[in-house]
Amino acid sequence: MTLTTKARAALLGAALLLSSAAFAAPPATVRLDYLHTGNALNEQYAMDRVVIEPLPWAGKLSRNLDDTDRGVNRVEVVDAKTGDLLYSRGFSTIFGEWRSTEEAQKTSRGFQESVRFPKPDRPVKVRILKRDERNAFSVVWSVEVDTDAQDVVRKQEPAPAKPIPIRVSGPSPDKVDLLILGDGYNKADMAKFEATARRLADYLFSVSPFKERARDFNVWGLAVPTQESGVSRPSTGVHHASPLGTRYDIFGSERYVLALDNRALRDIAQHAPYEFIEILVNNDTYGGGGIYGQFSTAAANSDWANYLFVHEFGHHFAGLADEYYTSPVAYQSTGERVEPWEPNATALRDPAKLKWKHLVNAATPLPTPWPKAEYEAHSREYQKTRAALRKAIRPESEMSALFKEDLAYTSKLFSAAPHKHEVGAFEGANYEATGYYRPAQQCLMFDRSEKFCAVCSEAVSATIDLYSRDSR
Structure with missing residues (x-):
């Protein structure tokens, strides 16, 4: 059913009113805009501005603290006097991806970033933390923020379009x-x-x-x-x-x-x-x-x-x-095999401590065999054809047909594999053919199939x- 413009506006107004009524006086939304600069060897941060956004905080205040332990970075908002943690969220950045490219070895660049949080009733410190190779977070930047200060942006241009x-x-x-x-x-x-x-x-x-x-x-x-x-x-x-x-x-x-x-x-x-x-x-x-x-x-x-x-x-x-690893990417591999923070990839240092072990059948071997050699032989030829199509600027329909052929081949190959429906540790993931493992033979994060595996589904939930x- 197509809504009229008037009906849309009414529904939007009702939804926002309902949101505000559900919690008496929801806090405002604060956004800290900052600059993240550097290269492959170093990085720096600098505050740009603090903004009070037009709409109240849309989040669940009872879950202000993030317990999922994901992301290369984490933002923490703490009471400036007591150090009490008021808000946290994990995240990653474009800068973090860029610094693994060849360009970052040669030059420095700057990227705009933001963190958002519910407006506190006191001055706070906003801290950006970064994960190290042991998956432990440490503070890399901290800035004091008074959301009632005179230089905070409180008034902006009207919305350029209606939601x-x-x-x-x-x-x-x-x-x-x-x-x-x-x-x-x-x-x-x-x-x-x-x-x-x-x-x-x-x-x-x-x-x-x-x-x-x-x-x-x-x-x-x-x-x-x-x-x-x-x-x-x-x-x-x-x-x-x-x-x-x-x-x-x-x-x-x-x-x-x-x-x-x-x-x-x-x-x-x-x-x-x-x-x-x-x-x-x-x-x-x-x-x-x-x-x-x-x-x-x-x-x-x-x-x-x-x-x-x-x-x-x-x-x-x-x-x-x-979870794929045969397609070309811009990132430069370091050759190290640290344990990924992502929930659906592992270096499998100790199979007994596999992060998704609770989903693995006791009879499933770790690592888990799969038709890896056959898959890679097909993929090499497929990638050559893909690159040739792009180089020749062929119609997109030809690329789409190639993708369909590739998915059909993969699905047929996997259909006869003994562990096709099991959760295990299948080598080849995280853009690497060896040293990293994925939870299932086939998943929406591996190829163009239509389902998440059990591990990815659990992470989404x-x-x-x-x-x-x-x-x-």
Whole structure:
């Protein structure tokens, strides 16, 4: 059913009113914008500004402290006098990914970042922590913040576009609020954006465990019109201006899509309730990306948009690692095999202490055999064909057909494997052929299949619990 503009506005107003009424005087939302600069060897932080966002805090105040232990970084908000911990969340950054590239070995760069938290009633210290090779966090930057200070930004320009209520299940503090942003949609594309956002949201909630927890989500849509349709793809000479600056070819990877203008992103997103963001780009070319606790992106017009939307959201929402390892990536391997913080990858130092051991059948061997050699032989030829198609700038339909052939081959190969339905430790994950292991032979984070494995599903469910009041 298509809502009229008036009906949408009424639903949005009712939802926000309901959110405010559910908790007497919910706190305001504070955003600390800062700069994160450096190179492969060092990094620095500098405060940019403190902003009071237009909407009240959308989160669940009873779960202000993050117990999921995910992310390369963690933000902590502590009482400036007592040191009491008031708020924490794990996250990762674009800078953290960039510093593992070849470019970071040669030069320094700066990236905009933000952390958001409910407005405290006292001065606080905001601390950024970083995880070391032993998976322990230590403080790398700390800044005192008085959210009542004169230089805090309290008044901003009106919303550049109105949020669209796509799925409203209840007050924001009780729900996970997902904001779907559009980039590369001109004025004539607005109806297309709304229809696509609704379709992809519906698909997300057809995939377990999102399916079973659909009532724990609110979903909003928001798109600021662009002059041209589509976002930039520099490798093909396409450059388009857009509010979010989303583009392909991030770090030299033709399929990697990110938005690098964090301030612009946050200034637009702040006009809708959100804890998580997925950006739809109005492009046909396969591509996407996801940064834990920041945002994810997906090519909305690709034949694989459903998969891209869910896979990339898995990175952003639950901190899931990529389980594939045969596709080229921009990151430089150090050769070290430290235990990943991601819930679905392991270095398997001690099988007896496997992080998902509780899901493993006692009879399943660790490591777990799978047709690895056959898979890799096929994948080498597949990747050659894929690279040739991109180099020749062949129609996207040919790339899509290749992806379908690859998935059909993999599914047939795996169907005869003895441990095809088991949770174990299958070597090959985290962009590495050896030394890292994934929980299942096949999963949505490994290939373009349609299901999360049990370990990924458990990680997704834990994140839903952190942000919602379970309504199952």
